[in-house]
Amino acid sequence: MAQSLSLNVSNRVGGSNRAPILVASEYHHSSQRIERYLKRLGRDVWRCVEEGPHVPILTPVQADSAEDILGGGQAAINRPTKDDIDKMETDALVFYEISCGVAPDNFDIIINCKSAKEIWDVLKNLCEGSEQAQDKKLITTLNEFNNFKAHPGKSLEDSFKRFNSIVTKLSNVGTVRDNHETNLKFLNGLG
Structure with a gap:
């Protein structure tokens, strides 16, 4: 395993x-x-x-010789550069x-x-997802952040990991909270 x-x-x-x-x-x-x-x-x-x-931009080039002009009437195409x-x-x-x-x-x-x-x-x-799905993720994650409470019987470390995961999700959906607000929210969520 x-x-x-x-x-x-x-x-x-x-x-x-x-x-x-x-x-x-x-x-x-x-x-x-x-x-x-x-x-x-x-x-x-x-x-x-x-x-x-x-x-690459390939453009027709002019024929260089009389043989090219008489030969087929089609202009050559320049080759891609290095x-x-x-x-x-x-x-x-x-x-x-x-x-x-x-x-x-x-x-x-x-x-x-x-x-x-x-x-x-x-x-x-x-x-x-679509813009609508992204908006739903944002709202869900904001609600998770705003309603954070430590679960009874869980250690401080477990609560912090869960809270940190929520803060990371907020960052992933484009919302960043300042450290003061984040720290205060965590402390208030400990009860």
Whole structure:
């Protein structure tokens, strides 16, 4: 059992040579790990997720010789530059890394995605939900914070862990409380 738990944690956290697994129920933490992992791979890597794949601009070029002009009448297309090729290779790397970081139960959802950005956006929408779902999470978490009370018979440490989890959830939904308010709320919740 301990080995299985250790392997599960190892897969979720990832490693120096593989992306962490994105776990939908732990989306905020998982997405942060994946973002940090990708940024560590290089400065242009996270760009692929934020901006989407690089599309080289290929333009027709004028024929250079009389033979080209008489040969077929079609203008040639310029080739991608070295920079274009490097960016497209980075796009492919990021696409692979994010694809491998998707848990098997969510893989069918992203199987038809064509870019790392598309995968990231689909997973974000899946895990965070619509604006209405996000509002509901915010209201629920605010209610949890406002109604915090230590459970009778629980240790101070258990109460603090539960309260800290609520404060973290608040941060994850975009609401941050100052330390004074947080400390006061915890102390008042102890009864």
